[in-house]
Every structure is written in C-alpha cells, then in structure tokens.
Amino acid sequence: MGRYLDRARPFLGRDTSGFLDGGRYALIHTRSLEFDDLRPYVRGDDVRDIDWKASARSGDVLIKRFVSERHHKILVVADAGRNMLGESPTGERKYTVAANVIGSVGLVTLRRSDEIGMVFGDARGCLDIRLRRGETHVEYLLSHFHDHIRKRPGRSDVVTQLEWVAEHYRRPHLLVVVSDEPEVDDRLADVLTRIRARHDVLWAMVADHPAADDADDALGQDVVGGATVLSGAELGPQVVAAYVESERLRREELSEFMTSHAIPHALITGSSGIREGLVWLTGVYARAG
Template identity: 60%
Template sequence: MGKYLNRVTSLFGRDTRGLLEGGRHALLHTRTLEFDELRPYVPGDDVRDIDWKASARSGSVLIKRFVSEKHHKVLLVADAGRDMTARTPGGERKSDVAGQVLGAIGLITLGRSDEIGMVYGDARGSVNVRLRRGETHIESMLHRYHDSDADRGPSDIVCQLEYVATHYRHALLIVVVSDEPDVDDRLADVLRRLAARHDVVWAMVADRPAVAVGPEGGYDVATGRPVLGSAATDAKVMAAYERAEQRRRQRLRELFTEHAVAHVTIAASGELRRRIVELTGVSSRAG
C-alpha cells in the first residue's frame, strides 16, 4: 500500500468485513444464490436467510451469507476548502482527519472490489475523479486530496453537492466529508435533489470550540478574524453563543433526518473506526 492507505490502516485496521454487507448494518443489500458462509444474526437481517438447522445445532441464530453479484458505486464528496485548515478539538488539522475518513471508506471498498470516485473542491469549483477500482486508484485519490493544501479557496460543500446532483444520474452511495455545514435554503434544496436519487451519508469533522481557544476565543480560518473577539470573556455572550450553536445543530439534525441522511461527527483520528462503523449502520438502496 502507499503512504496514505498505510496511514489509514494503522488507525482503522485491516478488518473491513461486514461494513458494507447485509442486514441493518449495511450500506447496500444484495442477494444471490451463491452461498458463502454462516454468520450470527443481526437485528434487521432478512429472516428468510436464517439457517434453522445450523442455528439449532449451534444454539444461536445464524444467517446464510451470500456472495454479492453486484458491487457498490461509492462517491466521496469532500471539502477541500479553507475551512479544513482549522483545528479539531484535539488540535489535529481537520483536513488530516478528513483524509483519514476518505481513506477508511476506500479501504472498505477495496476489500469488496467496489467502484469508488471522488468530487472535491471549494467555492471556486469542483474536481471530479471518475469511479474506478483498486488500491492504486484509491491511493491516487488520497494524494490528490492532500495535495490540494497548496491552493485552498473558501469552503462551500454545497458547491460540490450541486456538481454531483447535476452530473451523476445513476444511483450511488454518496459519502460527504466536511465540517458542519450551515443550514440554509441551498443546502436543503441540494439534499432534496440528491436524496431522491442517491443514498447520502455524512461524516463531519468537528471544530475546536470558538470559546475555548485563547483569551479572545477562536478565529475564523476563512477571514482570520476572531469569532467572538473581546466578548469571549463575557459570560453572557458565551452563554448566548452556546445556545445559538445548539439551535444550529438541532436544525442540521432535523434537516438530515428529513432527507434520511445518516451522519456522525468525528472529533479525532482515534475515533475513526468507531465512527465509521456507526455511520455504516444504515440500510441502503445504492448500487
């Protein structure tokens, strides 16, 4: 493996079995007549696949696992804008954590020979990497994402999502990797368009709290200006800011729920495997 996939493997591990397969904990349901193996039943599995004889012998409910005839088509949609130069609560660069998320999804698809592509960029436009298979292709995508550090414009993940909504017609599993997006009419409209055709999941890289960095609070990486300035020392201002943040996050959760967008927030590389497993705990129709 190349350096980026090796880095992801050191955090995520090599065992990717089951993360895109079967039952409620899958991003795609597929079914063939070619038997592969037995595995424990997971709530949400199709009861038609229960092997009752094997279950009786083992004393636990077992499911017949089948070899899939079809593979996923996975599209990574990544923010490569200036917002990703900010820091996470643990001090990591957000783009580094985002790269680990992209690589982890790549590792999962690699084990299944799934097709995977990527759309990344900023407010100025999007770069499209066509869907392909293989380790070399995934390593190249990760290299291109990390190489975008050299020229970052303002972040606008909706710009990348609008590109996908316009140019990708076949049903896909879309994995969005960004920070927490602003809830506005543009985001709501593009999610409506995407959800009508694709399955969308979203991994958000957490920001360091604006009220917890330095004597004047955190700063906006897009403008270089303090978020709260000298008011960060005022307890009433900080309390009002926290309430506003809670309302914003609630609106975001409601929007994701409305459009069936599974989502997680990742605060550190150490959470990578746990959060990706959590993200894959959904049913899907993409393929």
C-alpha cells in the same frame, strides 16, 4: 498500502466485515454461492440462510453470509476548501480527519471490490475523479485531496460539489459526503432534494474546535477571514455560556434538517472517532435497505 491509506487504517481497524451490507443498491440483495462468514440472525433475515449446525454448536442462531455478486458505486463528495484548514476538537487539522475518513471508506471498498470515485474542491469549482477499484486508486484519491489542500484552497462551499453531482451523475450512487458542519440554507435544501431523488447519501461531518470555552486562554484565528478570535478568558463566562448554547441549538437545527431529508449523518470530532461514526452511518444505511 500507500502512505495515506496506512495513516487511515489504525482508525478503522482491520475488521471491515458488515460495513455497507444492505441498503437500496446493496449487493446483499443478490448473492453468489461462495460462502463468506457467519453472523447472528436478526429479524427479517431469510430463514433459509440459517446454519443449523453452527447455531447448535454456538447456542445462537447464526446466518450464512455469501460473497456478493454485484458491487456498490460509491462517490465521495469532499470539501477541500479553507474550512478544512481549521482545527478539530482533538487538535488535528480538519483536513487530516477528513482524509482519514475518506481513506477508511476506501479501505471498506477494498474488501468488497466496490468502485469508488470522488468529487472535491471549493467554491471555485470541482475536481472529478471517476470510479475505479483497488488500493492504488484509493491512494490516488487521497493524494489529490492532500495536494488540493496544500495549494491555497478557495472558500469552502460543499454545495458547489453537490450541485456538480446533481448535474453530472444521473445513475444511482451511494454518496459519502465529507465536510465540516454545513450551513443550513435554501441552497443546501434545494440540492439535497435533487440528489436524494436519485442517490443514497451518508454525511460525515468533521466538527470544529470550539471558538471559545472556559479553559481557553489563547487567541485564535479564523481560517476563512484571518480575523483574531478572542480567548474564553477575555470574553468572560457569560459570553462563553451564550456561545455554547448557540452552538448546541445550531447543531440541533442541522441534525433536524438532515433527518428531514432522510440523510444519515455523524459528527466526527477527530480521527479516533472515525470507526464509531462509520459504524453508525453504514448501520443506518443497511437498515434502510
């Protein structure tokens, strides 16, 4: 493994079975005759795939799973702008969490032999790395993401990357968007309407460290504009409480917006939450198939 993939692996774990099974463009719709493993029966499975002998031994109804013959085309759409220089709630830089999310998605593709590419950048434009397979290619994606972040990135604007995809990717892909929490506005609504007409979308959002809380007694700095952010102690409990409530309402609005556009989404507060977030996202995707 390359160094960036090695960093991501502990947060996904070694068991990647079940990720991305199902879905509109899923490989589970066609199969080879090569047996893979067994899993519990769920309502809607083809009863012809039940392994009766294994079921009798285990006491549970088990389904045979087969190696897929066709593969997903996965396009990561990543914010590599200044927003990602900020801290997540765990104290990690958001770009570190984002890179581990991208690496984890890449690790899932290795077992399945899926193709993966990436569109990333900031408000100034996009870099487009075309789809390929393999460990070396995933490491290549991650190294270029890190290189961009280290070279004084521009203002974050993930809509710029989404508009590029809407314009240049005509064939259906599974898009995995990795960014912080986007601002809900007409531009975002317009591009998502266009994208959802052609692609499936999963959105992994890296959470911001709270700007203020009651336990915070240190000054902060806005990574976008450079302004000083007052501590919770200086702002006082009433201001902090109002901020916390406004953040709750903002996140509620964002979640409702994503749901209205049929986009599974997960808020990831740090690298330790990546597996849980991806399990949720890919589970929703599989059930939608």
